[in-house]
Amino acid sequence: MFAIAALNPIAVSFGPFNVRWYGLIIASAVLIAVWLAMREVHRQGLNEDLVYNLILGAIPIAIVSARIYYVVFRWNYYASHPGEIIAIWDGGIAIYGALLGAGLFIWWFCRRHQLSLWQVFDIAAPTVIMAQGIGRWGNFMNQEAYGAITTHRFLTQLHLPTGIINQMLIDGAYRQPTFLYESIWDLLGFILLMTMRHSDHLFKRGEIFLAYVMWYSYGRFFTEGMRTDSLMLGPLRISQVLSVVLFVGALAVLVYRRRTDHSLQWYDVYNSKGDQ
16 A cells, blocks of 8 residues: 655744644634634623633633643653643643633633623633634644544545545554544534524523533543543543533533522523623
């Protein structure tokens, strides 16, 4: 079998400086997410300047926390290669680290500026899962987040484009495109949440975010189980553990709030400002 060249992960070079597709794809996903979120911020009548300040703080914290999370669970490697700890452009960020770091910052920011935390989370949730779905294509360009060895025939039976099949030839063997499975799951979640968010009397305040947590963690549990590059905690895949905890936790919070807080306001297409 003749060798098939992988796609070049470098988009453009300026002398010794390389701009990688990984960074461009993730940056594009974030920009689209911010644009969509700000449209909803305007629709709900929130202070747009204040929300911009929140976003400008949350994004760098998400990137740093995503990298810290990844390095911590790969410390055996980075302890011997400390110079690579900051080499985020080569890949190696963990979405759960980003979500935890950004979530804590948003919680602090909302408390300080008297913003409704649930309202902000509801605005962010659909756009975040969309960004996650797009961002997985950065993994595709870096040939990472893949699954077990499979066959060329299996990949062609999925009716995948030739470019994707060729990129799944890694270290001499074809691999399961788990990045693609998760990307499709995330983008389906985005469509579902965006559609349901604007349906009368379907969600109460905070439930869009809780639905996002359940949708993403459910899908991530299964795609993570198919991957061969998982971050491990002893014999356990840490992302699977977190997926179970987050799914059960979000479901419990949703049920508890419905049963105990009868003041929760329904979303209304024509009046979405709700509680402030």
